[in-house]
Amino acid sequence: MLKNVHVLDLNSPAHTKQVNILIEKGKITSLKGKSAKREVDLKGKMISCGWVDLNAQFFDPGNEHREDITSGSETARAGGFTDVCLIPETFPPITSKSDVNYLIKKSPDYLDIYPIAAVSEALKGENLTEMLDLHEAGAVAFSEGDRPIWNAELLLKALQYTNDINVPVIQNPRDLNIAQNTHMHEGKVSTLLGLRGEPSLSEEVMIQRDIEILKYSGGNIHFSRLTTEGGVEFVRKAKKKGLAVTCDVAIHHLLFTEDNVGDFDTNLKSIPPYRTERDRKALIKGVKDGTIDAICSNHRPLDQECKQLEFDLADPGSTSLQTFYSSLLQISSDIPMDILIERVTSGPRRIMKKKQVKIDEGEVAKLTIFDPEDIWTLNDETNKSKSRNSPFWNTKLKGKVLGTINGTSITL
Structure with a gap:
């Protein structure tokens, strides 16, 4: 369950709302989740498709x-x-x-x-x-x-x-x-x-x-x-x-x-x-x-x-x-x-x-979770690419992705 997360999805009934998204077997089953085996509190964080x-x-x-x-x-x-x-x-x-x-x-x-x-x-x-x-x-x-x-x-x-x-x-x-x-x-x-x-x-x-x-x-x-x-x-x-x-x-x-x-x-x-x-x-x-x-x-x-x-x-x-x-x-x-x-x-x-896809009950969970306030720097420690040719290299950046969910695959 993704708790207290702010939804950005123009097609979702929960657009601009803070909800508890319950995910079971790769599908969204509730936007008003009560409890789950794994719960992640995402207050202040955002989610979209x-x-x-x-x-x-x-x-x-x-x-x-x-x-x-x-x-x-x-x-x-x-x-x-x-x-x-x-x-x-x-x-x-x-x-x-x-x-x-x-x-x-x-x-x-x-x-x-x-x-x-x-x-x-x-x-x-x-x-x-x-x-x-x-x-x-x-x-x-x-x-x-x-x-x-x-x-x-x-x-x-x-x-x-x-x-x-x-x-x-x-x-x-x-x-x-x-x-x-x-x-x-x-x-x-x-x-x-x-x-x-x-x-x-x-x-x-x-x-x-x-x-x-x-x-x-x-x-x-x-x-x-x-x-x-x-x-x-x-x-x-x-x-x-x-x-x-x-x-x-x-x-x-x-x-x-x-x-x-x-x-x-x-x-x-x-x-x-x-x-x-x-x-x-x-x-x-x-x-x-x-x-x-x-x-x-x-x-x-x-x-x-x-x-x-x-x-x-x-x-x-x-x-x-x-x-x-x-x-x-x-x-x-x-x-x-x-x-x-x-x-x-x-x-x-x-x-x-x-x-x-959309953030709604019964939909496949294809989701991106991000924090608009997180500050980070792209450098040799954080860079995931094999290449370094970014105009933002060694620059402090605001806003960071926390993870993605693609069906049953969760990287959060």
Whole structure:
């Protein structure tokens, strides 16, 4: 029994209330529990449905020295996640049934891993993978990972193929002809720093193209990690027209802008890049009004050999799973916490066509427990990931996840 815990779940009859949640054999049996074999007093602590991440990379198989399924799963659990979708950029990429089965079978009891399979063979953007077979094996969506689906014909066919099975095609909206060899957002700051920048046009022109293809093909398209004001507006208009369009934003893009790159901290080099303050505010507005359906981690663990370099030579990416809740708290002054929680629970499940869960009697216990007041530091002692490339390294953070419950698996 979880005693005196404060519920944050817009779909729960106990939303904003303090309750005693009784769990038996992996199911919630009461919100007014009296006693149990094991009781945990959580007064002052909060609980929500289990968090879902739409975009993480564990580099397993192929580059397990950066992250493997075990370390990535531990990092996700410590960050509050009960479900994680993994992009197909492994070595080899996720392009076969055996690749999908490998990830699913290595999922620990406390974390459900959902493979996102590649759209094209070897991620080359030329020939479609066996999408129907991959879906039957357990792939929940299709994408090219951090690469865009640059081939318009390939995207058209992918949307047509997935129309009948009702799963999303995920697009990382970047025009590589515009974005090639860039290191940050193109603007005043990139000019002052002497770095080649990627203009907002790179994202916006891709979104416009893909929406037109979607009108013709049908299907479901999901735009991953929006960064620009224009991109948000194009998605908003497409939704108003009734098109099957969804999108997410990466957590760090709600926090950082091009100005944060000024110190040449390579942990702030990102794909897609951090944009302007105006763009960041547009992203916040998009989360608040529902244009942006979900918030993802964009977790990219990298070894120090990729990061301890000049900014223009360093690989983009940062770890973000374990610090996810602390990051949410930092933006809770701009976006109400119940909306933020919805964007990491119900929102991602709708996108991936997964059954919704809620905190109510008779429901499966998929829960995340967190303390908004706990102060901690991400360092070598607390870090669960194999990599250290976090912009919050050795920084005191407010807000910590205490544990998760995934059916009969309890890590509390």
